[in-house]
Amino acid sequence: MAEYELVREIQNLCRNNQMRDISFQEVECADPESYVRELLKGKNVELSSDTREDGSVTVYASCDGLTQKFIFSPI
DSSP: OEEEEEEEEEEOOSTTOOOEEEEEEEEEESOHHHHHHHHTTTSOEEEEEEEOTTSOEEEEEEETTEEEEEEEEEO
8 A cells, every 4th residue: 555645625615715624644545536435435426536747646526516635645
């Protein structure tokens, strides 16, 4: 399993508030997209991902009208 620093951004849907909820943590997983799918388990979730040359993976999730971005950077 690979070890990643995970940055999770949740867009704020409140009118006139452009701030985002952001959290940081370290995780171990074999596949970032599967990790996000397990994290948002039991909900209607649409995922897309982007892998970069440096090994970082960005997973975009749309869940119940809320958009979240998960950035996995290898440690």
